[in-house]
Amino acid sequence: MSAIATPARQSTGGISARTVNRIVIYGLLALFALFYLMPLFVMLVTSFKTMDEIQNGNMLALPQAPTFAPWIRAWSEVCSGLTCVGMKGYFWNSIKMVVPAVIISTLLGALNGYVLTKWRFRGATLVFGLMLFACFIPFQSVLLPMATILGSLGRFGVKLQNATGFTFGFGNPTVNLVFVHVVYGIGFTTLFFRNYYEAFPNELVKAAQIDGASFFQIFRRIMLPNSLPIIVVTVIYQFTNIWNDFLFASAYAGSGDVMPMTVALNNVVNTSTGVVEYNVNMAAAMIAALPTLLVYVLAGRYFVRGLMAGAVKG
Amino acid sequence: MSIVAETSITLTPEHDARPGASVRSRLQDALPKLVLAPSFAATIVFVYGFILWTIYLSFTNSKTFPSYAITGPRAYQRLWRWTFESDPPSSWYTSITNMGIFGFLYISICLALGLFLAILLDQKIRGEGMLRPIYLYPMALSFIVTGVAWKWFLDPGLGLEQTLHQWGWTSFHFDWIKNKDFVIYTVVIAGVWQASGFIMAMFLAGLRGIDGEILKAAQIDGATTFQLYRRIVIPLLRPIFLSALIVLAHLAIKSYDLVVALTSGGPGGSAWLPSNFMYEYTFKRNEMAVGSASAVIMLMTITAIIVPYLYSELREKPR
Secondary structure, three states, X not given: OOOOOOOHHHHOOOHHHHHHHHHHHHHHHHHHHHHHHHHHHHHHHHHOOOHHHHHHOOOOOXXXXXXXXXHHHHHHOOEEOOEEOOOHHHHHHHHHHHHHHHHHHHHHHHHHHHHHHHOOOOOHHHHHHHHHHHHHOOOHHHHHHHHHHHHHHHHHHHHHHHHHOXXXXXXXXXHHHHHHHHHOOHHHHHHHHXXXXXXXXXXXXXXXXXXXXXXXXXXXXXXXXXXXXXXXHHHHHHHHHHXXXXXXXXXXXXXXXXXOHHHHHHHHHHOOOOOOOHHHHHHXXXXXXXXXXXXXXXXXXXXXXXXXXXHXXX | OOOHHHHOOOOOOHHHHOOOOOHHHHHHHHHHHHHHHHHHHHHHHHHHHHHHHHHXXXXXXXXXXXXXXXXXXXXXHHHHHHHOOEOOEXXXXXXXXXXXXXXXXHHHHHHHHHHHHHHHHOOOOOOHHHHHHHHHHHHHOOHHHHHHHHHHHHOOOOOHHHHHHHOOOOOOOOOHHHOOOOHHHHHHHHHHHHHHHHHHHHHHHHHHOOOHHHHHHHHHOOOOHHHHHHHHHHHHOHHHHHHHHHHHHHHHHHOOHHHHHHHOOOXXXXXXXXXXXXXXXXXXXXXXXXXXXXHHHHHHHXXXXXXXXXXXXXXXXXX
16 A cells, blocks of 8 residues: 555644545535536536436526426437437347457457467567557558458459348448457457466466377466456457447448448438427437447456456556 | 467477478478468558559549559649648648647647646545546547537537526627637537546556656655656656557547548638548549548558557567
8 A cells, every 4th residue: 555644744724624625625526526527427417417407407407397308209209310229229230240350359368378478489479569559550551451351352242142142241231340359359358358368377277288288278278267367358448449439330231221329310410400409418328428438437447457458468 | 468378389290390390290280370471461462452553542543443554753743732732721731730630639639638637636635537428429429429529519599608698798799610720629628528538547547557666756755746747657658648649649530430420621721631522622622633642641651650559569669
């Protein structure tokens, strides 16, 4: 513990000085808590108000007559552009994209981390360095070529469709996004697992090998059962990142009924036909925020560890 | 990054090295590399190959569709000319000036606020367990949600200004989000709101890692609290500063979503960052070559920051 106690010599005539000190500290902390809570609070109360109350009332006031109507409208009726079918479809789009992308990228990351730490070969650091750098590139620098490739995959899908009656997922925007998120996510997942496995005793692996365990047996029987914390961290990190992604989503699934949640939300908020229903917009924003917030509330500790692992090396 | 496996036990079974080893055992030998290969190949193709592709495109005359005839550095010449076109400002001039303002303020305020909150929280605070998650939760939200929330909060007719008017402070005026000269500062506010709690958590972890004995010794020597932080604690946090700086620089150069959701680009594109410039020019204005050139410039900027950092992290430390 490094907490620095207030110097002792203040104690002469100083109980009050110390008290003032504490009051200032707690006051500041509370003030900042307000700063961080305010937008969420406003969003939440607004989403339960009627439009009448929003136009005539105070932003910070609690709803006089709380109503779930904006949430219901946001879920099943709200307009994104000209289609008015609510957020539910887009919500499922996001789920369908996030779940496979998280599973695949986590699994690949685990395997890569295992190879990079326990089966070191010449050039392993270079390989890892190249993969790691990929985490940091601005995705704008790959956006356009990827769009071109996905476009030709889509045309290939049409050909397949004509030939066999089935596209095999080629050209499906959800499949495309899963692919993109896996490709640009493995850098991070590899980093997480590599740093975790680095501290994993080599002796265990060696012993298992002498006992005749194969590459995959060691991975399945020894590494994986001991990886629960890092799996949780990685899954949360990937889930949050992919769910919240906007750039890839808007570039590769930016319109129509294939949009993921973030793009749909942005469209809903910027749809300016008729009266802007702020309460519905806020409810839609809350729906978009809920999955990641829920993860944060349930597993905040792992969430922080993931962020840190993404930032600070092992 | 301390390479823990420095005593690197080579797990490759020796018999495989024999020339006459069976195909099966040689396959077994290559297995680890085979497992790694798809990920590595994907990185080479979809990251480095695509970067080269983008660089190539930036030297062509591509408009709506890619064209593959090299026409020289025209796109860069245009960007270069626009860099100095400040009256009226070109979109590129606006974007890079905004990047400078946003990057500087966002990074320095996040660092300062993060450190400040971490120091406050480190004063044996009751209820720390409750405060920490409150400071940190915005990091779980997407930029889009953050943008929507702050757009509402900063809207002069609906949010803060309206509220204060109702409370009787009728002269209060805050319309930055609609003002082309100030809209970029609203992006700073929302960005700081989102990331500063996380920076706080990084600093707090650093503070908790400091050896209490050093501090006690300094206190016995009569150091004031301020001196203690200034001379001992903050210098000890240097590695955290570096990591936080990298994270923030990385977030700053990528903050495309926040500008879109919060300002829709601002009045006349006045809130654009280079990432918005790239997107607009590539996909909306059919100037693919210019868009690619701007992406290359972004990439080079971030490379200049990240590569030295990664290099120092990955270098095998001399023992």
